[in-house]
């Protein structure tokens with residue numbers, strides 16, 4: 527097994543990456559998945575218009591916070607969105623002046639949400655290939671590897687997904703991440719898992735796969751099909767330990783204690799995560815984020831349903847933290 531994997535212009539420990547998830551992949555969550563073994567992690571998509579407003583002193587603090595990186599994170603790919611080349615490149619320049627720690631820059635060409643589409647950004651770029659290619663060329667001139675993320679091109683797109691990918695790579699993209707759903711599908715129906723594999727055959731070593739990665743087998747299908755990396759998304763939010771299990775399934779290094787985690791280890795990871803979110807974003811967000819991961823972290827343990835129901839009533843991290851600590855003394859008494 528090689529010590530490092532060459533993926534999208536980076537040397538990474540492994541090809542199992544955390545996908546960008548708006549409202550979810552905040553620094554503390556990226557740190558958690560770095561601890562679970564991710565080869566690299568993505569920020570949420572960051573608005574370039576928001577960054578420019580921030581520089582003019584007109585923006586709320588959240589866009590600025592999206593630029594922070596915590597000690598211990600795996601290499602961070604910062605993903606940006608904008609509807610035109612100037613806004614994108616000016617916003618990315620602001621970001622790179624404020625944060626020198628990003629390993630690569632991503633461009634969102636996949637988001638199907640109306641508020642992003644109406645700016646001409648996200649998956650609207652699949653219908654504007656000229657702008658999309660110029661965006662890649664402009665960001666490539668800034669010196670970091672450029673990682674556009676796309677969806678399956680809809681029939682209204684002037685190019686096939688194959689030609690769109692080819693254009694991105696020719697314009698200087700280091701890799702292209704492909705999610706095999708059309709924008710119209712949003713997050714419903716199933717992803718076309720054969721699409722990233724077909725593209726990987728056309729562009730060897732350049733395609734990362736996204737879409738319906740809920741099992742270790744799906745990741746293996748993508749990797750064995752020639753995709754250079756897989757991006758875990760909803761699958762690891764529902765079941766965080768899917769990440770170390772995927773590493774093991776692919777024959778990659780992972781720690782045995784993450785494959786069969788003891789309850790006290792699960793609690794420790796969740797407490798560290800909650801404390802980190804609390805420091806980053808406050809009590810309420812910390813409680814919300816921990817509740818989101820609760821069932822997945824304690825999957826298979828007795829009493830998880832009841833814990834989730836009780837936790838649903840709790841609004842502060844302080845209270846939820848006390849509840850988790852108290853539970854741990856009951857579940858793992860022998861460890862004390």
Ligand SMILES: Cc1cc2nc3c(=O)[nH]c(=O)nc-3n(C[C@H](O)[C@H](O)[C@H](O)COP(=O)(O)O)c2cc1C
Pocket residue numbers: 545546547548549550570571605634635636637675705713717736737738739740758759760761
């Ligand atoms: C809540 C949520 C937020 C997302 N945010 C982003 C984003 O900011 N940038 C992006 O490129 N994709 C985003 N995605 C798409 C995911 O990265 C991924 O491509 C998609 O969920 C398909 O993978 P899955 O079926 O394994 O979840 C988001 C998906 C969800 C569910």
